[in-house]
Amino acid sequence: MSAGLPADIAVPGGYRLKIAARGVEVEGFDAAGVFYGAQTLLGLLPLNGGGVSWMTVEDAPRYPHRGFMIDVARNDKQPATVRRLIDQMAAYKLNKLHLHLSDDEGWRLQIPGLPELTDIGARRCHDLAETRCLLPQLGSGPANQPGGGYLSREQYVELVRYAQSRFIEVIPEFDMPAHARAAVVAMEARYRRLAAAGKPQAAAEYRLLDPLDQSNTTSVQFYDRRTYLNPCVPGSERFLAKLVAEVAQMHREAGQPLQTWHFGGDEAKNILLGGGFQDLKGADPGKGRIDLAKQDKPWGRSPACQALIAQGRIQNVDELPLKFAQTASLIVAGQGIATMAAWQDGVHGAAGASDFATAHTLVTEWDTLYWGAAQAASDFANKGFKTVLASPDYLYFDFPYELNPHERGYYWASRDTDSYKVFSFAPDNLPxxxxxxxxxxxxxxxxxxxxxxxxxxGIQGQAWGEIQRNDSQFEYMAYPRLLALAERAWHKAAWERPYKAGETYQLGVTHLVDKAALNADWQRFAAVLGWREAAKLEKAGVGYRLPMPAVLAGANGARAAAEWPGARLQYSQDGRGWRDYHPGEQVQARYWRGLSQDGRRAGRAEALSGQ
Structure with a gap:
């Protein structure tokens, strides 16, 4: 390590790499910088052997938070897949692994003393009473695969240790008070077990529901009131304290003391009371018609919450999500954890980061740009929150690569998000x-x-798991977009304009962005991806999405091109016998597909329209 680096790279993660006749030298501002310098060297080495040109590289990260979130709650992922993700994050200098470990559809970490969390909350089967498992969800079927599974305590410790050796911080998230159905159902099973054994006090210790709550509420993903743990019952605070203490101990054993606890906090609302619905008397043809008088806010009819209102401790149930987030921050700070993170709705209503007990409060900001993300993100940052951009229209990797019915993905924030779109993201100047x-x-x-x-x-990509039913589907959707994410997280491009108040931007109307420079930069990135990085991903066993051909049919045949230079393409007249396509050829063919560099995987076959 060296303190003699130039000022512009004398920051955490900064390094100087010298390759000369006498050998290779790596200097870093810190240990992470030395590691990143070594990763750059490894990235320059040809796969098929050979030397590297003499050069000096001086480099430093753009952001301290360069993250990737993987949702293992909706559909579990194998530890080997997560380790492979960690390897690729390290290779491309991403440093924050956000593990979404719980949601309505699953609980994925073994917690000592609370066996029901994984015995029931991590399994799915046809048990209508949900005393043995959760009901099948997200297409997992009755056999618990691929939706079921969890990390044992030992597996989690080893995973954190594996990430720590690659300078990646693991940020565990256990979503609450909403998106908590797996935990609620599991703790109800615990309650019944201990109550039947004549232990009512022990049974109630971690109960997360008010049994008298009759609120009629529907979550954003259409679950009933058991999707929310109840902040007004003492079991919820005790449960969170137990959870934080146990996970913090796992991190200590792994050699990575827990630095950031992600509270979740998103979508604690009744969707039927939102903007898409109106009362039965409403006449808006674009909105659903419901009886608003029969709808409640979460915990609206909970006697435990009504008691808090009567005591003057809260004014109404609207305050509960923020109050519970503040309670969580006290618990997190009590464990010596410096930062509590939350999705932006989890801190809604707070005056600033100082409203929370932790030294720092991180906001994962997930508004879309066309719904006001530029203003919202700036507001959070200027209120003292460590603000990480998780913009769905650019950084959600559960959306399709292209506007095609054969492409997997949601579309509520973006009709298509290809690698170019991720690459074109300008985070410092959102407008x-x-x-x-x-x-x-x-x-x-x-x-x-x-x-x-x-x-x-910083910024981070999100791989939500509802439609990623197995590990191969996850890798298809994560790669190669992860590489474009890493580029924007590490490097600020010359075509990114400086932020200036009062400037307006609109596609086809304003002409402030140097799109020629953007496209030239993309061509360089795409060339490196096609000629070098794709083969490295294959060697690492990563099942990235193969680029689709762009085909132009003509009178004498069709010509084709791929998204990346060097990508392999094939064509067929009948969809069975495939031949390699050579750039510039004109061929008579109806079916087209991409092929991996090693020839072992083929992409989706598409037929030319009108043939």
Missing amino acids: QNAEVMPDRQGKPFSVTSSAAPARFA
Whole structure:
């Protein structure tokens, strides 16, 4: 390590790599910097052997938070797949692994003393009473696969240790008070077991429901009131304290003291009381019609919560999500953890980061740009929150790569998110993106930079797991977009305009962004991806998405090109006998597909329309 680095790289993670006749030298501002310098060297080495040109590389990260979130709660992932993800994150200098370990559909970590969390909350089967498991969800079927599974305590410790050796911080998330159905159902089973054994006090210790609550509420993903743990019952606070203590101990054993606890905090609401619905008397044809008088806010009819209102401890149930987040911050701080993180709805209503007990409060900001993300993200940053951009329209990797019914993915925030779109993201000047990409309907929108300039902590990609039913589907959707994410997290491009208050951006209307420079930069990135990185991913066993051919049919045959230079393409007249396509050829063919560099995997076959 060296303190003699130039000022612009004398920051955590900064390094200097010298390759000369006398050998290789890596200097880093810190141990992480030395590691990143070594990763750069390894990245320069040809796969088939050979030397590396003499050069000096001086480099440093753009952001301290360069993250990736993997949702193992909805559909579990094998530890080997997560380790493979960690390897690739390290290779491309991402340093925060956000593990989404619990949700309505599953609980994925063994907690000593609470066996029901994994015995029931991590399994799915046809048990209508849910005394042995959760009901089948997300297409998992009755046999518990691929939806079921969990990390044992020992496996989690080893995973954290594995990440620590690669300078990656593991950020565990246990979502609450909403998205908590797996925990609620599991703790109800614990309650019944101990109550039947004549131990009522022990049974109630970690109970997460008010048994008298009759609130009629529907979550964003259409679960009933058991999707929310109840902040008004003492079992919820005790459960969280137990959970934080146990996970913190696991991190200590792994050699990575827990630095950040992700509380979750998102979507604690009744979706039927949201903007998409109206009362039965409403006449808006674009909204659903329901009887609003029969709908409750979460915990609206909970006697335990009504008692808190009567005592003057809260004014109404709307305050409960923020109050519980503040309680969580006290518990987290009590374990010596410096940072509590939450999705932005988890801190909604807070005046600033100082409303929480931890030294730092991190906000994972997931508004879309066309719904006001530029203003919202700046507001959080300027209120003292460490703000990490998780913009769904650019950084959610559960959306399809292209607008095609054969492509897997949700579409509520983006109709298509390919690697170019991720690469084109300008995080420091969010309004700029409105000049480059349309909204989720493919329509232009305008954004004016009206907020005060803000310094963000970083960005991260999200791989939500509802439609990633197995590990191969996860890797298909994560790669190669992860590489474009890593590029923007580490490096600020010359075509990213500086933020300036009062500027307006809109696709097809304003012409402030140097799109020629953006496209030239993309061509360089795509060339490296096609000629070098794709083969490295294959060697590592990563099942990345193969690029689809772009085919132009003509009178004398069809020509084709791929998203990346060097990508292999094939064609067929009948969809069975496949031949390699050579750039520039004109061929008579109806079916086209991509092929991996090693020839072992083929992409989805598409037929030319009209044939």
